[in-house]
Amino acid sequence: MPELPEVETIRRGLAPALEGQSIAKVTLNRPDLRFPLPKAMKKRLEGAMIGALGRRAKYLLMPLDRAETLIIHLGMSGRMLIEAEETDQPGAFHHDITRLKQHDHVILTLKSGARLIYNDPRRFGFMLLEKTDSLDEHPAFAGLGPEPLGNHCHAQGLHDALLLKKTPLKSALLDQRVIAGLGNIYVCEALNRAFLSPFRIANTLALHEVEALLAAIRAVLEAAIIAGGSTLRDYRREDGALGYFQHDFRVYDREGHACRNLDCKGVISRAVQAGRSSFFCATCQR
DNA sequence: GCTGTAACCTGTCGGC
DNA sequence: TGCCGACAGGTTACAG
Numbered sequence: 096m097p098e099l100p101e102v103e104t105i106r107r108g109l110a111p112a113l114e115g116q117s118i119a120k121v122t123l124n125r126p127d128l129r130f131p132l133p134k135a136m137k138k139r140l141e142g143a144m145i146g147a148l149g150r151r152a153k154y155l156l157m158p159l160d161r162a163e164t165l166i167i168h169l170g171m172s173g174r175m176l177i178e179a180e181e182t183d184q185p186g187a188f189h190h191d192i193t194r195l196k197q198h199d200h201v202i203l204t205l206k207s208g209a210r211l212i213y214n215d216p217r218r219f220g221f222m223l224l225e226k227t228d229s230l231d232e233h234p235a236f237a238g239l240g241p242e243p244l245g246n247h248c249h250a251q252g253l254h255d256a257l258l259l260k261k262t263p264l265k266s267a268l269l270d271q272r273v274i275a276g277l278g279n280i281y282v283c284e285a286l287n288r289a290f291l292s293p294f295r296i297a298n299t300l301a302l303h304e305v306e307a308l309l310a311a312i313r314a315v316l317e318a319a320i321i322a323g324g325s326t327l328r329d330y331r332r333e334d335g336a337l338g339y340f341q342h343d344f345r346v347y348d349r350e351g352h353a354c355r356n357l358d359c360k361g362v363i364s365r366a367v368q369a370g371r372s373s374f375f376c377a378t379c380q381r
Numbered sequence: 382g383c384t385g386t387a388a389c390c391t392g393t394c395g396g397c
Numbered sequence: 398t399g400c401c402g403a404c405a406g407g408t409t410a411c412a413g
Contacts, residue, residue, distance in 0.1 A: 098406065218391080
């Protein structure tokens with residue numbers, strides 16, 4: 096799925112087309128997403144005006160003028176796409192010729208005529224409509240760790256959180272309660288840049304190692320946002336275009352290739368941790 | 382209470 | 398060429 100950089104890229108791309116626009120029509124083609132969409136959602140959305148788009152971790156937030164916020168999670172394969180005007184012509188959707196319309200589960204038609212399409216083949220994603228003033232208490236957000244790119248994320252705080260974890264570092268960083276927004280790709284990349292093994296037990300890291308780790312996490316995420324995210328299979332930007340950060344991967348999906356860290360002659364290995372692939376260099380990551 | 386695993390669903394890719 | 402199994406960016410329920 097879209098991890099933090101992909102969701103942020105989508106947010107920035109959608110904002111000019113959505114903010115200040117009213118929703119004229121809601122089409123629920125397939126309400127049985129990960130969590131079933133309530134039938135009342137259609138009525139609650141139609142006629143509402145969209146405010147400034149936000150993001151928390153991997154969640155896209157669409158506030159409405161009715162004191163409610165549409166919470167969108169893209170799961171593993173979800174896409175949010177803007178289509179300029181309604182058309183059934185094949186291939187008319189910008190560059191995104193890979194999208195199958197059978198997976199267009201939710202369509203918001205704006206008064207401007209543009210359509211916001213939620214497409215998700217694997218249906219691991221979901222949408223929730225919640226009261227805006229109680230979002231922080233919502234179960235989706237209440238336990239989330241700090242935003243790695245935010246002002247409230249500090250090495251000391253991350254160090255304290257990791258001290259409580261007896262799991263391998265890789266698993267600890269995937270835990271959204273420790274730090275929010277990281278997924279498999281960017282954890283692998285950040286650990287390589289910080290020269291830390293994914294197998295290190297989280298509570299054995301010294302503060303100076305956590306400082307290096309946090310700096311690496313931030314560098315990776317910022318570079319990925321500039322590149323428009325990473326496209327492996329499903330991810331597309333809001334206009335159907337690809338992300339390009341996958342060309343800058345140092346370890347992810349590079350098993351058997353040379354490590355790209357300076358002066359390291361190691362080779363990238365792959366191992367399975369908690370059912371997920373970890374890519375790392377055993378020579379320079381300790 | 383914490384941790385690891387399996388399951389959710391569908392598409393893609395590689396091997397046979 | 399076609400079939401089948403493995404695997405995939407996330408999250409969560411459940412067993413140990």
